[in-house]
Amino acid sequence: MxxxxxxxxxxxxxxxxxxxxxxxxxxxxxxxxxxxxxxxxxxxxxxxxxxxxxxxxxxxxxxxxxxxxxxxxxxxxxxxxxLTPIYENVKLLKDLKEYGYNIYYLSNFHKDAYEKMYHKYDFLRIGNGGVISYQVNTLKPDHHMYATLLSKYDLNPTETLFIDDSYENVEEAQKIGFQGILFTSCNELRNSLQQML
Structure with missing residues (x-):
C-alpha cells in the first residue's frame, strides 16, 4: 500500500x-x-x-x-x-505521512467552507493532493470523483486505501479496486490500519 x-x-x-x-x-x-x-x-x-x-x-x-x-x-x-479537528485521526494522518505514505483527500465539501478550513488547518495542506466535490461538480459516491483522483495523480487503486464514514462511498471505492475502511471510531481505524499496512 x-x-x-x-x-x-x-x-x-x-x-x-x-x-x-x-x-x-x-x-x-x-x-x-x-x-x-x-x-x-x-x-x-x-x-x-x-x-x-x-x-x-x-x-x-x-x-x-x-x-x-x-x-x-x-x-x-x-x-x-x-468543523473541528478529530485530533486522533489528524495525528494518525501525520504519522502515516511521516512513515512515507502518500496522503490524499477525497471529500464532498462547499468551496467557501473548504477554503476556510484549508487555510485554518495545516493537516489539509500536508497531503500530496486531493479532489473536492465542488472542483468537479459532482459528489461521492459518483464514480467520476474516484476516477478523477486516480487519473490526476496517476494512482493505482490496488495500492490505494480509502477511508470514509459512509458505507456507500467506501463500497464504490472498492468496486473500482481501492482497499477500503469504513470509519466508525478512532480506535477501530487505528486497529484496521495496523492490520492492513
Missing amino acids: KNIVFDIGNVLLEFRPKDFLKGLGFDKNISNRLYHLIFLSDEWKELDRGVIDYDIAYNIFSTKAPELKTEIKTVLDKWHET
Whole structure:
C-alpha cells in the first residue's frame, strides 16, 4: 500500500449540525426546521457540487421560510465554525505521512467552507493532493470523483486505501479496486490500519 485517501467530514473534521444549531440558542422547533430546511436540502448538495453559492442558497431557503431569514443567514455565515479537528485521526494522518505514505483527500465539501478550513488547518495542506466535490461538480459516491483522483495523480487503486464514514462511498471505492475502511471510531481505524499496512 502506497497511498492513503481520507474523507474529511466526520473523519478529519467533526461535523454535527444538530449540535451546532443547539449551540446557537434556537429553540428546539426552530432548530429542527432549520436542520431539515438547510442541512437535508438538495441545495446543500448543490453547494457541495459547487453549482450554487451561499447567496443563491440563502435566497432559496428564505423563499421557503421567509419568517426564518435572520436565522438562515446566521446558519450560513457560521456553520463552518462547527468543523473541528478529530485530533486522533489528524495525528494518525501525520504519522502515516511521516512513515512515507502518500496522503490524499477525497471529500464532498462547499468551496467557501473548504477554503476556510484549508487555510485554518495545516493537516489539509500536508497531503500530496486531493479532489473536492465542488472542483468537479459532482459528489461521492459518483464514480467520476474516484476516477478523477486516480487519473490526476496517476494512482493505482490496488495500492490505494480509502477511508470514509459512509458505507456507500467506501463500497464504490472498492468496486473500482481501492482497499477500503469504513470509519466508525478512532480506535477501530487505528486497529484496521495496523492490520492492513
